Amino acid sequence: MPLLDNEVLRTFVAISECGTFTGAAQLVHRTPSALSMQIKRLEQRLGKSLFIREPRQVRLTPDGEVLLDYSRRLLRLNQEAVQHFIAPTLEGKVGLGTSDDVGTRILPEVLAQFARSYPAVLVDVVVGSSKQNLARLDAGELDMVLVTVADEARDVRGEVVHREPLVWAGREGASAFQRTPLPIAVAHEGCVWRRMTLRALDRAGTAYRIAYTCEHCSGQEAAMVADLAVAPFPLSLVRPPLKQIVSDELPEIGCYQLALVRQGSNSLNDALAAHVRGAFRNLQ
Incomplete structure (x- = not known):
């Protein structure tokens, strides 16, 4: 079984995140041609094509997507192991x-x-x-x-460490999003998600009523599961029994950071x- 070299995996992750060999080369302080050679050897070792090469960018193949997850986990474990032995003791x-x-x-x-x-x-x-x-x-x-x-x-x-779209969410098979005025579940005054959502609804001229307020996502989720309301939710939090609701009647909310x-x-x-x-x- 071939062993995966951490330096090559670090190069692979850098290319995946930058989308170009040139951008990744600046991150890892090597030439684009050296990175290209590393990836070619990695593909030969694994017997899989990892990138789709286009004129101005590269995209991961399905096999590349799988390796990206493994690479991040292996690099993280390597960092933890090294820190355990040589990092200064913190208390x-x-x-x-x-x-x-x-x-x-x-x-x-x-x-x-x-x-x-x-x-x-x-x-x-x-x-x-x-x-x-x-x-x-x-x-x-x-x-x-x-x-x-x-x-x-x-x-x-x-x-800023994260950016993600806010989407409309509701229970699978529910009908709250079809009601007029639109019943929504949001946090109290001062919440960024609430402010972004109400502004989007006002700009679109959509009639709505605040049917449920709670500072915690679990409370808003309960309102959606009971089909009392729909709510603005980060895309990564929309999991069964919830689903993202896509409708021409619902305005795009935007991204939060x-x-x-x-x-x-x-x-x-x-x-x-x-x-x-x-x-x-x-x-x-």
Whole structure:
């Protein structure tokens, strides 16, 4: 069985994410021709074509998509193994604020990986709205927070680590989206998803009523499952029994962003921030 070289896998991931050999070459500090040779040898070793080569970009083949998932996991495991033995020992506590959708979707895996790399560090997670968590951060109660930001927002505070479309969601086979006025489930005032959704409905001239309000995604999901309302949801959160609702009567909401805002830089914060960034890169 041939062994996969981590440097080659790192090159493969870079090309996949950049979409060009030239862009990837700048990331890994090698020439495009050297990268091309690496990929050619990798394809020969595996007996599979990994990229569809087009004039100005490359796209992954189905086999390439499979290898991309394996590559990211292998590189992540390699990083964890190296950190376990040679990374400086870290001790202490880090306070992290997040919304409940990120807390239930992303953080469990992030915290598990972080604990394996830094078992002496305690991560104190606080779930709340972006506004609440930013106030806690400014008060010195938290070290970093993940906050929701509208896609068109300017002068975003912090570092954008994720971008995703908001889509209309409802229960499979339900009829709430066909009612007039449109019943919607949203969070309370101040929520970016709520503001983006209401603005989209107002611009389209769509009659609506707020049928259900809850700060937590689980509450909005309950309203959809009961067919009381439809709701704006991140595409990655739409899972059975929910489905994305596509209708000419429903306006496009747009994309939202997640920004990582930090109180300062130190070894603990830097280590956790790196794990958070990596988790969102793996979603793409």
